[in-house]
Amino acid sequence: MAEVYPWQETLWQQLAGRSQHAHAYLLHGPAGIGKRALAERLMASLLCQKPNALEACGNCKSCHLLAAGTHPDNFVLEPEEADKPIKVDQVRELVEFVVQTAQLGGRKVVLLEPAEAMNLNAANALLKSLEEPSGNTVLLLISHQPSRLLPTIKSRCVQQACPLPSEAMSLAWLAKSLPDLGDEERADLLTLAAGSPLAALRLQEQGVREQRALAVDGVKKLLKQQVAPSQLAESWKALPMNLLFDWFCDWAQLMLRYQLTQDERGLGLADMHKVVQYLADKTPQSRVLAMQSWLLEQRQKVMGKANLNQVLLLEALLVQWAALPGTDRR
Known part of the structure; x- marks a missing residue:
């Protein structure tokens, strides 16, 4: 189960509480604020067969398959190597997945991160699926730099800015995550991470x-x-x-x-x-x-x-x- 970050709760209630979901979301904001965790949390809720309130139950067949990384109706697209582009052949695999029928009879969910890693050919190959996804499919795109995305990609998604936590909230979270550091050291880390607490934790590591x-x-x-x-x-x-x-x-x-x-x-x-x-x-x-x-x-x-x-x-x-x-x- 993806970690729940306190600064995301209001947005989570808005996203997960929808009676009808858009076919594509673009979750954007600075790196290190928990966008991937939010997307994974939403993905689990959308795929769950017996959601508990807004959350995935964690016990149904769908939840067990997702946790094992073998869910047939889930597709995660990332660069094949760190800091490399997402290639057009990878997106073509995604398109083939989207046109298939959901094997468990529910939704199909795609998670793509980072969206700006798609080269021009890859981005163009995705446009048709973004505009008219087959069946009950939801695409979750994550972007750390939405200015690098094609306007045609952005216009086909519901664009959702993800909240940057307040300094006090970030420092409180870092105090739990890095209890061995002093207050000043944690504050310096947060400054070096431009206010992003998860980025601060990675920088420390x-x-x-x-x-x-x-x-x-x-x-x-x-x-x-x-x-x-x-x-x-x-x-x-x-x-x-x-x-x-x-x-x-x-x-x-x-x-x-x-x-x-x-x-x-x-x-x-x-x-x-x-x-x-x-x-x-x-x-x-x-x-x-x-x-x-x-x-x-x-x-x-x-x-x-x-x-x-x-x-x-x-x-x-x-x-x-x-x-x-x-x-x-x-």
């Missing part, structure tokens, strides 16, 4: 605090000219590129914010307060804007899984970062 400490220490040594950009880039090969570019984009944004407001409360996490403030004071705003533009462009390539030379890209980043401080304040 990946050792993000240690990775962050390594990156921050390297940046400080770079600015003190204690390490060369090429050396630092080589030493960062094991660090996730997406995290590094997230952090550098964040630091550039914090520098701009401080230049505009002079508000020391807006300097981000404490580990980079002094560095962000120093760079904001010493760097021309035009240079910060140019740095931010370059970072965002490269970050898109990293997120798009472009074939990049990691060390060379990091060295280019670090050379520019080291050159930020200057006397021209124009």
Whole structure:
């Protein structure tokens, strides 16, 4: 049974309480807020033969088959490999499933995640099934980045924004999930995860605090000219590129914010307060804007899984970062 998250209860009552369901839902929102769990919970309820109130009973034949991963009327579509696209052949298998008759006599339910992983051919192959699914079929699409979806995909679904929990609710959940950490450590994790509690938990499991400490220490040594950009880039090969570019984009944004407001409360996490403030004071705003533009462009390539030379890209980043401080304040 999928975990029930407290910040989803209102939405759950709305979704599961419907007397008639749409043929396709697009559940969207930031990664790490429990969209997959919500979809799996709804999928179980839709397939259950004897639902208890709004929930799957967990005891009928359908529930047992779903729990075993052998339900004949359930189809889960994901990339064949992590961070790879969903291919058109995979979607064609889904289409073949949709046109079949439900073997248990009830609904057929499809879960597709992430929807934005479909390449253009795959997305086009899905359109017919989204518009006119056969029989009593419900398609549940999950998207972390709905802006990357074709408008024709979005228009054929009931689009449902999934709620981001409040900071207090997220911290309370993290306190139960990570009881060995202190309040400040959990708050820092949540900040690094852009407010998404499940993402914060995954980051902790990946050792993000240690990775962050390594990156921050390297940046400080770079600015003190204690390490060369090429050396630092080589030493960062094991660090996730997406995290590094997230952090550098964040630091550039914090520098701009401080230049505009002079508000020391807006300097981000404490580990980079002094560095962000120093760079904001010493760097021309035009240079910060140019740095931010370059970072965002490269970050898109990293997120798009472009074939990049990691060390060379990091060295280019670090050379520019080291050159930020200057006397021209124009």
